[in-house]
Amino acid sequence: MSIYQHFRPEEREFIDQVLEWKRIVTDTYVAKLTDFLDPRLQQIVHLIIGDSTDVHCHFFGGVDNAERKRALIYPEYHIVDHNDFQVTIFEVEYPKKFVTIEHREVLGSLMSLGLKREKFGDILFEGDRIQIIIATEINSYLRLQLASIGRAKISLKEIPTNEVLKIENKWTEEAATVSSMRLDTIISALYNVSRQKSQILIEQGLVKVNFATSLKTSFECHEFDMISVRGYGRTKITSIEGKTKKEKWRIIVGKQK
Known part of the structure; x- marks a missing residue:
């Protein structure tokens, strides 16, 4: 096998x-x-x-x-x-009274340095506090190269793990019935949009499956898949329970609040 x-x-x-x-x-x-x-x-x-x-x-x-x-x-x-x-955690210091920094700006600034996404862990936010988790081997390079995020001038302060912001992953579980395990069908059922709308979202590159953009409306979803739709949130298929008498799939999903 x-x-x-x-x-x-x-x-x-x-x-x-x-x-x-x-x-x-x-x-x-x-x-x-x-x-x-x-x-x-x-x-x-x-x-x-x-x-x-x-x-x-x-x-x-x-x-x-x-x-x-x-x-x-x-x-x-x-x-x-x-x-x-070999994990390093940086607190981003910036003029909080005058500017606001968003997650996409942080990630965009990091990626613009020519480093692989795999060298960065989570980017954490709590109020106006921002922390970046990175691979220690890029510590010195990041300190030298990352001087701004968006329009804000920034500096990086290394912090110990006991000062890292806490992450709260809140998920709600619910059952759903779908006619097939196609991606467009799953999105239509889970996000309460039309099949046509779900196909448009996929074709516009707004849908990711397991953190990779999926452009195929007929993509077959499996158990444990994580589906994210920009503007709609994230859902994971926690189990596939089997078929009903009407040949529809019963699934259990978790939705992130």
């Missing part, structure tokens, strides 16, 4: 990467630290390595309930410490 049959074809390249990481750790007995992974990629790592007897994995993103986390793949004798994950 091939391991690939449990995943989508477009995930095969990452699966091969995880298998290679596992082989290297097995052969060298040296831990492997990844970049920041989104929840779907974390799930793939866990599914491939989680039940292994000689190699294990652990995730950390700088704060409890972090969405994006680094994975540490390590031999069984290794004792995991948070320092292994």
Whole structure:
């Protein structure tokens, strides 16, 4: 039985990467630290390595309930410490009385520096406070290069993990019945919009599945998929319960408040 049959074809390249990481750790007995992974990629790592007897994995993103986390793949004798994950947390200091900074501006400024998205973890907001979680290896570069966000001049202050803002992930669970597991059908049912409207949202690039933009209206959704629609919020398919007598799918979903 091939391991690939449990995943989508477009995930095969990452699966091969995880298998290679596992082989290297097995052969060298040296831990492997990844970049920041989104929840779907974390799930793939866990599914491939989680039940292994000689190699294990652990995730950390700088704060409890972090969405994006680094994975540490390590031999069984290794004792995991948070320092292994090489995570740095910056507080953004800026003239709060005069300017407002939005999440998209922070991410846009970070990406404009030519660094991979995988080098950044969560971007945290609480009132006018902003914190950025990054891979420690880009610490010095970021300090030198990030001097402004939007129109605001900023500076970065490194803070300890006990000063990081708390993340509250609030989800509500509900049941739904859909005629198919197509992406346009799922969006229509979960967000209470017409099928035509859901197709337009997809074609305009406003829909992501597992943190990647999906432009296919016929994309087949699976259990555990995270669906986000710009302006409508995020939903995850927590379970597929089976079919009704009328051949419709019963699903349980979580919606983020």
